[in-house]
Amino acid sequence: MQDPQRPSPLNPVPPFVIALFLVIIGVEAMFSLGARGMIGGPEAIGWRAGAREDYGFNGDILTWMLQNNVWPTEHLRRFVTYAFVHGSFTHALFAGVLLLAMGKFVSEVFRHWAVLVLFLVSTVGGALVFGLVVQDRPWLIGAFPGVYGLIGGFTYIMWLRLGQLGSNQARAFTLIGVLMGLQLVFGLIFGANATWVADVSGFVVGFLASFVLSPGGFAKLRARIRHD
Known part of the structure; x- marks a missing residue:
């Protein structure tokens, strides 16, 4: 029989990450079912476009x-x-799956509230840079800037661990490099707009915010400032 006192080798996904995932999928289910005429009547066909104009971000x-x-x-x-x-079911599903994966990985090191703050500041930061930098002003929708912020937190963790092992810390940026490479390939094949700026900005904000949000991070930063 399994020892009830033995901790599980697999850490559960934080409840708030699951809640965010359910909200994303729930909203997308409403849009998808409405577009197919299964709920909401004829006007439901325009729910997605209306939500983009009412809740989306534009520079x-x-x-x-x-x-x-x-x-x-x-x-x-x-x-x-x-x-x-989100723009489609696939768009929402990919964002949701990455949110679950990155949220779980980062929460194994960060406190749960810090992971939520990391997602939110990356979401806001990605939109802010996007609005200030991008000129053609497409609508910005989707959870990817926040998810890329969690990837920034994951990268920070790997960066620290590689430094402790004396390994090349540049390897910590392999994941973001692969993702941006895939985004470039998809953009060349299917066409793309400048919303990638928000994704990259979310990553940078997440990575930098991790210096403060990681366990003991604020104390270390304050000590370094005082030392300098």
């Missing part, structure tokens, strides 16, 4: 807020809500 909105120094809640919420609107 033109950011420019308007900066120029007028007006920050309405209905537009500020877009920095987060865009992550829960």
Whole structure:
């Protein structure tokens, strides 16, 4: 018989990561079923497009807020809500699966609240850089900037471990390199827009934020600042 006191070799996925996944898939299920006329009636066909305009992020909105120094809640919420609107079922599924995987990996080292903060700051940071940098201003939707932020946290963990082992720390960036390479290939085959800027920005924000959000990270950073 299995010893009930022995800890499981597999750490469970944090509940909030599962909750985020269920929200993403639930919203996408509503859009997909509505588009097929299975729920919501005839107007349900336009639910996805309406959600993109009501909850998606667009650089033109950011420019308007900066120029007028007006920050309405209905537009500020877009920095987060865009992550829960996707362009297709496949788009949502890939984002959700990566969210579960990266959330589990990072939560094995980071506190659970820190993983959630990492996802949120990467989501906001990715949108902010996207809005400031991209010129053609396509709509930004999907959870990938936040997921790439979790990849940034995973990269930080690997970067530290490789440093402790005396190995080449550049190897920690292999995963993000592979993902960006795949994104480039898909973009060349199927066409792409500049939303990749938000993904890369989310990764950078996640990696940098990990210096503070990792266990003892803020204390180490404060000690280093005082030392310098």
